[in-house]
Amino acid sequence: MMNRPIYLDYNATTPVDPRVLETMLPWFSEQFGNAASRTHLFGWEAAEAVENARRQVAQILGAQEKEIVFTSGATESNNLALLGSFEASPSKKHFITVQTEHKAILDVCQYLEKQGAEVTYLKPDAQGLITPQQVQETIREDTLLVSVMWANNETGVIQPIREIGQICRNAGVLFHTDATQAVGKLPIYVEADFIDLLSLSAHKLYGPKGAGALYVRRKTPLAIQMHGGGHERGRRSGTLNVPGIIGLGKACELSYQAFHTEIKRLADLRDYLERTILEFIPNVQVNGSVIHRLPHVSNLAFGAIDGEALLLNLTKIAVSNGSACTSASVHPSHVLKALGLSDELAHASVRFSLGRFTTAEEITLAIQYVTDTVATTRATFISLS
Numbered sequence: 001m002m003n004r005p006i007y008l009d010y011n012a013t014t015p016v017d018p019r020v021l022e023t024m025l026p027w028f029s030e031q032f033g034n035a036a037s038r039t040h041l042f043g044w045e046a047a048e049a050v051e052n053a054r055r056q057v058a059q060i061l062g063a064q065e066k067e068i069v070f071t072s073g074a075t076e077s078n079n080l081a082l083l084g085s086f087e088a089s090p091s092k093k094h095f096i097t098v099q100t101e102h103k104a105i106l107d108v109c110q111y112l113e114k115q116g117a118e119v120t121y122l123k124p125d126a127q128g129l130i131t132p133q134q135v136q137e138t139i140r141e142d143t144l145l146v147s148v149m150w151a152n153n154e155t156g157v158i159q160p161i162r163e164i165g166q167i168c169r170n171a172g173v174l175f176h177t178d179a180t181q182a183v184g185k186l187p188i189y190v191e192a193d194f195i196d197l198l199s200l201s202a203h204k205l206y207g208p209k210g211a212g213a214l215y216v217r218r219k220t221p222l223a224i225q226m227h228g229g230g231h232e233r234g235r236r237s238g239t240l241n242v243p244g245i246i247g248l249g250k251a252c253e254l255s256y257q258a259f260h261t262e263i264k265r266l267a268d269l270r271d272y273l274e275r276t277i278l279e280f281i282p283n284v285q286v287n288g289s290v291i292h293r294l295p296h297v298s299n300l301a302f303g304a305i306d307g308e309a310l311l312l313n314l315t316k317i318a319v320s321n322g323s324a325c326t327s328a329s330v331h332p333s334h335v336l337k338a339l340g341l342s343d344e345l346a347h348a349s350v351r352f353s354l355g356r357f358t359t360a361e362e363i364t365l366a367i368q369y370v371t372d373t374v375a376t377t378r379a380t381f382i383s384l385s
């Protein structure tokens with residue numbers, strides 16, 4: 001088999017943990033029941049396993065089981081949260097979000113604007129942070145909902161969620177957070193954090209793709225976005241993805257148990273990677289706050305280099321860079337642009353995101369490899385320019 005690159009792109013997706021896979025497998029075949037079948041053992045077993053998964057998801061959030069709605073992932077959860085709120089409260093039309101949100105928020109906001117909503121996009125500072133005061137000052141009489149991502153997928157920057165939540169609750173404004181990158185990596189207590197709606201996805205925490213959840217605080221008005229059958233207390237119809245949901249539940253349980261040891265191990269590895277690169281490669285900067293940041297992410301901007309050439313040359317590690325491909329062209333990342341980076345530096349930025357199966361040996365190899373590749377790429381860049 002071909003030597004595969006070292007995987008350092010856990011923020012894009014994670015492999016399914018073998019223990020998660022093992023838990024899921026019977027639910028594809030022997031235990032294939034429809035969780036909505038009330039008349040026989042097949043259905044009862046599936047329904048019971050789904051309720052067990054609901055407990056596991058609720059636990060990692062500090063939520064109640066009945067506040068968990070299973071979805072197909074964070075994109076759907078974000079859509080349900082924002083569109084569902086909009087439709088349920090026709091008298092309020094103003095939304096507040098942040099320029100550095102995921103497309104699964106920004107594109108929904110654009111759609112809302114076409115439906116008559118008004119959206120304020122808060123600008124973060126050069127560290128990628130917004131302040132609770134910014135939110136406070138932007139809230140209006142007709143503000144319906146504030147949506148702030150907990151931790152950024154590109155930079156790992158963590159927003160002051162509890163303080164923002166408190167402001168929203170005091171003002172009677174709904175607070176949604178896309179916590180896809182935070183779940184399993186940060187302590188979350190939806191009650192103490194004043195959260196009304198929270199999105200998460202299984203495949204970012206060692207569960208399967210195509211499964212996720214939306215936490216909906218009790219009594220939060222939310223209009224149905226998927227009609228038919230009345231599954232999930234009427235909030236999201238469709239036959240439940242039983243193996244996916246069970247995988248999500250198990251993934252939450254494992255992350256919850258391993259939380260403290262895993263965070264420490266990843267922070268040590270990430271710091272080793274970042275410290276060594278900054279020490280040995282000149283003209284490199286960290287993108288985003290180094291204090292308010294996820295422990296496993298390092299987003300680095302390499303100066304004096306052709307970013308496209310750098311990424312093309314980095315074939316032995318699997319990483320993301322500061323460019324977003326759309327069908328027609330390559331754009332610099334909107335997140336890095338919002339932090340004030342030039343197009344050139346954004347294109348020459350590399351996101352390293354480590355995870356459960358990353359080893360110290362892999363990091364040592366990656367450091368050596370990045371150091372060499374940056375040096376050779378810079379040499380050609382300079383001779384060309």
Ligand SMILES: *Cc1c(COP(=O)(O)O)cnc(C)c1O
Pocket residue numbers: 011012072073074075076102104149152153178180181200201202203204210211212
């Ligand atoms: C991956 C990701 C999403 C999309 O999640 P899916 O489950 O793939 O739809 C949304 N928001 C953030 C922050 C993400 O990292």
